[in-house]
Amino acid sequence: MSLxxxxxxIVGEQYVSDGLAEKYVYSFDMTENPPKRxxxxxMPESVQQLQQIVRIxxxxxxxxxxxxxxxxxxxxxxxxxxxxxxxDLKRMNKIVEVDDEAMYAVVEPGVTFGHLRKYLDEHNPxxxxxxxxxxxxxxVLANALLQGLCDLSTxxxxxxxxxxxxxxxxxxxxxxxxxxxxxxxxxWFGRYPLxxxxxxxxxxxxxxxxxxxxxxxxxxxxxxxxHAALFTFGEVPxxxxxxxxxxxxxxxxxxxxxxxxxxxxxxxxxxxQVYGGEPDYGxxxxxxxxxxxxxxxxxxxxxxxVEDARKNESRQLLVDWDAISRMLGxxxxxWVDFPSDAFKVLTEYDGLTWVGTYIHPKHWGEAxxxxxxxxxxxxxxxxxxxxxxxxxHFGEFKFIIRFPKDDATVEKVRHCNEELLDFALSLKAxxxxxxxxxxxxxxxxxxxxxxxxxxxxxxxLDPNGIMNPGRWGL
Amino acid sequence: MLEQPKDFIGNILAILTxxxxxxxxxxxxxxxxKMVVVLETDYYPVTIRFDKGMRVExxxxxxxxxxxxxxxxxxxxxxxxxxxxxxxxxxxGLKVKGILRHPRATLxxxxxxxxxxxx
Ligand SMILES: Cc1cc2nc3c(=O)[nH]c(=O)nc-3n(C[C@H](O)[C@H](O)[C@H](O)COP(=O)(O)OP(=O)(O)OC[C@H]3O[C@@H](n4cnc5c(N)ncnc54)[C@H](O)[C@@H]3O)c2cc1C
Numbered sequence: 001m002s003l004x005x006x007x008x009x010i011v012g013e014q015y016v017s018d019g020l021a022e023k024y025v026y027s028f029d030m031t032e033n034p035p036k037r038x039x040x041x042x043m044p045e046s047v048q049q050l051q052q053i054v055r056i057x058x059x060x061x062x063x064x065x066x067x068x069x070x071x072x073x074x075x076x077x078x079x080x081x082x083x084x085x086x087x088d089l090k091r092m093n094k095i096v097e098v099d100d101e102a103m104y105a106v107v108e109p110g111v112t113f114g115h116l117r118k119y120l121d122e123h124n125p126x127x128x129x130x131x132x133x134x135x136x137x138x139x140v141l142a143n144a145l146l147q148g149l150c151d152l153s154t155x156x157x158x159x160x161x162x163x164x165x166x167x168x169x170x171x172x173x174x175x176x177x178x179x180x181x182x183x184x185x186x187x188w189f190g191r192y193p194l195x196x197x198x199x200x201x202x203x204x205x206x207x208x209x210x211x212x213x214x215x216x217x218x219x220x221x222x223x224x225x226x227h228a229a230l231f232t233f234g235e236v237p238x239x240x241x242x243x244x245x246x247x248x249x250x251x252x253x254x255x256x257x258x259x260x261x262x263x264x265x266x267x268x269x270x271x272x273q274v275y276g277g278e279p280d281y282g283x284x285x286x287x288x289x290x291x292x293x294x295x296x297x298x299x300x301x302x303x304x305x306v307e308d309a310r311k312n313e314s315r316q317l318l319v320d321w322d323a324i325s326r327m328l329g330x331x332x333x334x335w336v337d338f339p340s341d342a343f344k345v346l347t348e349y350d351g352l353t354w355v356g357t358y359i360h361p362k363h364w365g366e367a368x369x370x371x372x373x374x375x376x377x378x379x380x381x382x383x384x385x386x387x388x389x390x391x392x393h394f395g396e397f398k399f400i401i402r403f404p405k406d407d408a409t410v411e412k413v414r415h416c417n418e419e420l421l422d423f424a425l426s427l428k429a430x431x432x433x434x435x436x437x438x439x440x441x442x443x444x445x446x447x448x449x450x451x452x453x454x455x456x457x458x459x460x461l462d463p464n465g466i467m468n469p470g471r472w473g474l
Numbered sequence: 475m476l477e478q479p480k481d482f483i484g485n486i487l488a489i490l491t492x493x494x495x496x497x498x499x500x501x502x503x504x505x506x507x508k509m510v511v512v513l514e515t516d517y518y519p520v521t522i523r524f525d526k527g528m529r530v531e532x533x534x535x536x537x538x539x540x541x542x543x544x545x546x547x548x549x550x551x552x553x554x555x556x557x558x559x560x561x562x563x564x565x566x567g568l569k570v571k572g573i574l575r576h577p578r579a580t581l582x583x584x585x586x587x588x589x590x591x592x593x
Contacts, residue, residue: 231546259482266485267478275481275532277518315516317547323554329489 033075068139074433080470157390171462188215222288236365246388356398357429484530
């Protein structure tokens with residue numbers, strides 16, 4: 001029996017394709033990473049079906065690429081080897097459990113931010129999840145595994161920290177669990193005290209097995225949420241002010257972006273240029289309280305921090321949301337709406353990419369000003385995006401490039417991204433959603449023992465190297 | 475009526491003025507104006523041209539009909555209703571050059587701004 005026939009016998013004819021159109025669609029993403037076609041696409045509906053697929057692949061040495069919506073902006077679902085089978089997990093879309101008391105949700109790979117938000121609003125309205133700037137149709141599970149950043153990351157860190165536990169199919173076909181649910185269902189409250197095996201899957205870009213369920217932390221919705229906007233000048237003054245606000249734990253979230261992005265949200269048509277005298281950055285601050293006074297008190301404290309900053313630069317400006325709503329009109333709403341529709345402005349062209357990193361706070365401002373110079377040198381729109389992470393234990397920044405995918409522009413994007421990454425690595429920053437080219441550069445700079453350990457773990461879990469081979473440059 | 479400006483303050487002005495300018499009667503009135511106002515702020519100046527409509531551009535020009543000076547923070551106070559154009563004029567938060575020479579233009583601009591600030 002051919003591979004295709006075997007897969008059809010598991011999922012049915014409708015859910016296997018080696019047609020040209022499907023192979024093309026799964027061969028690329030929006031980034032500049034080179035496309036490559038899979039040999040076939042298969043769409044299982046259940047853990048049992050997926051387990052059978054993995055067993056066959058392991059026996060027949062078929063490379064498998066896990067895929068949900070391919071919106072990772074890192075080329076992470078583009079096959080790196082010939083004859084790969086893309087395993088699209090969209091049909092596995094059950095919200096398995098929401099625990100109101102221990103505040104977690106257990107979801108399958110195909111559950112999106114939009115699904116989860118709708119479900120919680122209807123069934124558990126006192127709880128919320130954290131939402132990224134990503135489109136609402138992307139996978140909650142994949143985003144958590146990729147350790148992404150969302151609208152609670154300023155307070156609580158990268159999404160990987162929201163994982164309470166998971167269930168996975170190993171490359172050799174066994175189903176395993178990590179976290180407190182090793183004691184059974186209805187018990188996904190956390191990862192400790194145990195050897196932290198979530199780390200065998202988190203950050204691995206699908207190289208260590210298929211995660212079939214993930215438990216993620218939910219949070220009580222605060223009664224009062226306030227927003228404000230901060231307009232600032234200068235990379236170092238901006239990051240210093242954000243550091244001060246984030247360290248004081250006054251805000252749930254800070255979404256700081258080049259003013260060009262704010263202008264894009266306002267509908268300014270491309271290419272969006274920077275005009276002398278415009279603030280460099282616009283930051284959306286979100287703060288909350290159980291009573292109104294708590295939120296107001298936090299806001300007052302932020303006002304004093306901004307007043308201090310104005311002693312050095314009188315144009316640094318904090319604006320409350322009432323004024324912003326009047327100044328920015330309807331667009332003010334879309335600035336605060338999560339999961340957001342900010343992706344509409346990011347997807348102006350067919351190409352979208354970024355070099356994004358997590359970085360030591362001491363290098364944050366320098367990274368931003370150096371990166372800005374590089375982007376300006378290449379003549380792309382200035383689209384920096386940064387976030388204080390985990391109450392300022394670290395910072396995040398990325399330089400977004402939206403571009404038409406003609407050959408010359410793609411080549412220019414590649415050079416610009418390489419330069420941005422080289423600069424970031426020189427400041428010991430770590431790239432996230434790491435494409436292969438970036439992973440290779442990271443390996444050149446990283447402790448060789450770490451790389452060796454990665455290889456050894458992979459060999460142990462996946463002796464036949466079937467899971468997303470080539471990722472991480474391994 | 476208003477082409478979308480490319481700069482930040484221009485966009486804010488465009489949004490603020492969009493409400494009164496959406497009223498056909500007022501739009502027709504403004505379409506007849508012929509004057510140039512430079513708004514100087516602590517961020518940067520913008521030039522507002524009234525000539526068969528309204529257009530906002532980044533930058534200054536010599537000899538406008540009116541030259542208005544206000545910090546962005548004052549503009550925000552105005553937007554929030556914490557001060558009024560008259561009060562801001564009296565306490566120096568808002569300065570206008572050309573009032574005496576162009577009283578009609580001043581009144582027109584005042585009319586546009588105060589109806590833009592109305593809640
Ligand atoms: C406009 C835009 C804005 C964005 N903004 C943000 C943002 O603010 N913050 C943020 O964090 N992200 C952001 N992203 C990135 C993106 O949304 C997330 O990475 C996304 O949620 C991942 O979901 P996906 O469905 O696209 O996963 P995919 O791209 O399909 O998969 C991602 C990776 O996970 C692997 N994988 C998928 N499923 C499994 C599984 N079951 N088991 C093991 N491995 C698996 C894949 O092989 C791949 O390596 C943005 C994306 C876009 C397009």
